[in-house]
Amino acid sequence: MMMTSTISYPVARQIVDHARNQMPCEACGLLAGRDAQILAAHPMRNVADSPQTQFQIDAREQLLALKAIDQAEMDWLGVYHSHPRSAPIPSQSDMEECADSGLLQLIVSLEGLKPQLKLWRVDRDSAIPIELVFETENVGDDEPALSPSQQAAIVIVAVAAILILLIISFTLLPPAPEIRPVS
Ligand SMILES: [Zn+2]
Numbered sequence: 001m002m003m004t005s006t007i008s009y010p011v012a013r014q015i016v017d018h019a020r021n022q023m024p025c026e027a028c029g030l031l032a033g034r035d036a037q038i039l040a041a042h043p044m045r046n047v048a049d050s051p052q053t054q055f056q057i058d059a060r061e062q063l064l065a066l067k068a069i070d071q072a073e074m075d076w077l078g079v080y081h082s083h084p085r086s087a088p089i090p091s092q093s094d095m096e097e098c099a100d101s102g103l104l105q106l107i108v109s110l111e112g113l114k115p116q117l118k119l120w121r122v123d124r125d126s127a128i129p130i131e132l133v134f135e136t137e138n139v140g141d142d143e144p145a146l147s148p149s150q151q152a153a154i155v156i157v158a159v160a161a162i163l164i165l166l167i168i169s170f171t172l173l174p175p176a177p178e179i180r181p182v183s
Contacts, residue, residue, distance in 0.1 A: 004131040005119055007038040012134060016115045018043045019082035019108045025051040028081040030065050032074040054093055055081045078104030085111050088118035090127045
């Protein structure tokens with residue numbers, strides 16, 4: 001089960017800017033990408049009856065965005081929305097909206113001085129937090145960064161190789177010349 005997702009920094013920035021522009025209403029949109037990588041955000045209009053406390057994506061607009069995501073050869077990963085005056089925790093209606101859909105739910109909170117982004121996966125009546133990693137460089141790079149355990153493995157292999165070379169070079173040394181006392 002995927003418990004970590006990455007988001008490119010420009011996309012996170014775009015979502016925060018959209019949320020700020022829609023204040024005091026909630027902003028909403030779609031998240032697209034590949035596997036566990038959020039690579040694009042599609043801002044949508046909030047057509048809810050009370051947009052200051054809830055959000056609803058326009059069905060027609062959503063359909064057009066889904067087509068664009070498909071054309072960009074990405075997958076629809078989830079939905080984002082903002083909480084202008086509350087913590088980035090799914091509300092009861094947020095939970096009901098995306099129950100059993102398997103989609104990610106990104107919430108950006110603007111209640112504090114610094115915007116807070118939290119990622120969730122709603123499973124029936126519980127919201128599971130998912131670690132969100134911000135990618136500043138190499139966005140969309142196919143070469144994944146090395147994990148700490150991979151880096152440790154490389155160091156161990158390098159040290160082992162040097163030790164083996166040392167052992168081999170000692171065994172290949174010619175034997176020390178024997179010095180015999182002159183009789
Ligand atoms: Zn909400």
